[in-house]
Amino acid sequence: MRSWFAGMMWKSWRLVLGAALFTTLGLSQSWAASLTASLAQDTVEAGDSTELNIQFQDIQIQQPPSIKGVTNAVIQYIGPSQSVSFVNGQQSYSITFRYQVTPQAPGEVHIPSLSVQAGGQAVTSPPLTLKVVGARSEEHTSELQSLAYLVCRLLLEK
Numbered sequence: 001m002r003s004w005f006a007g008m009m010w011k012s013w014r015l016v017l018g019a020a021l022f023t024t025l026g027l028s029q030s031w032a033a034s035l036t037a038s039l040a041q042d043t044v045e046a047g048d049s050t051e052l053n054i055q056f057q058d059i060q061i062q063q064p065p066s067i068k069g070v071t072n073a074v075i076q077y078i079g080p081s082q083s084v085s086f087v088n089g090q091q092s093y094s095i096t097f098r099y100q101v102t103p104q105a106p107g108e109v110h111i112p113s114l115s116v117q118a119g120g121q122a123v124t125s126p127p128l129t130l131k132v133v134g135a136r137s138e139e140h141t142s143e144l145q146s147l148a149y150l151v152c153r154l155l156l157e158k
Helices: 002-024 138-157
Strands: 034-039 043-045 050-057 073-087 090-103 107-111 115-118 121-124 128-133
Touching: 034 115, 034 121, 034 128, 090 107, 090 128
Parallel strands: 043 128
Antiparallel strands: 034 050, 050 090, 073 090, 107 128, 115 121
16 A cells, blocks of 8 residues: 555656746747737828727736827727736737728828837837728718619619
8 A cells, every 4th residue: 555655656746847947947938029010001091090000929018008109190099908818837928009091192001110128139120011092082982882782773773
C-alpha cells in the first residue's frame, strides 16, 4: 500500500515540476505588445462619418491618444472598449479607443501613425488614408427616387 501511495506522489510531483519548468523557461506562449489603427470604411461621401479604431494590445494605457495633424475632417472621441482573455494560462489585455471621423470635403483624409513606448520599445501604428468622394446632389437623388418609383409601378401593374 505504501509503495502505491509513494508512486502516486512521485507522479504528482513530476507533473508539478514539469509545469513549473515549462512556465519558467518561457516555453509557454507569450504575448507581444502591439498597436493597430483601422477605419471601418476606406471610402465615404463628404459629410458622412466612419469609425476609427485604435487598439492597444497588452499595453496599459489610461487616456485616449490625441489625434493631431488631420485636416479636412472633424474627429470626435466616442469611447473605449476593453477585453481580457486567457489562452493556455496566458492573460492578454486590449483596449480600443473609438473615434468618429467626419470628412468635410471630397479628397483624402490622412491620419498619421501613432507611436507609444511599451516595455522599453516603441510600438507604432501605420498611417491611414480615408478617401472622400463628393456627396450625391439632391437632383441626382431625386432622379433615383423617380426611377425606383417607376420600376415599382411597372412591377405592380404586371
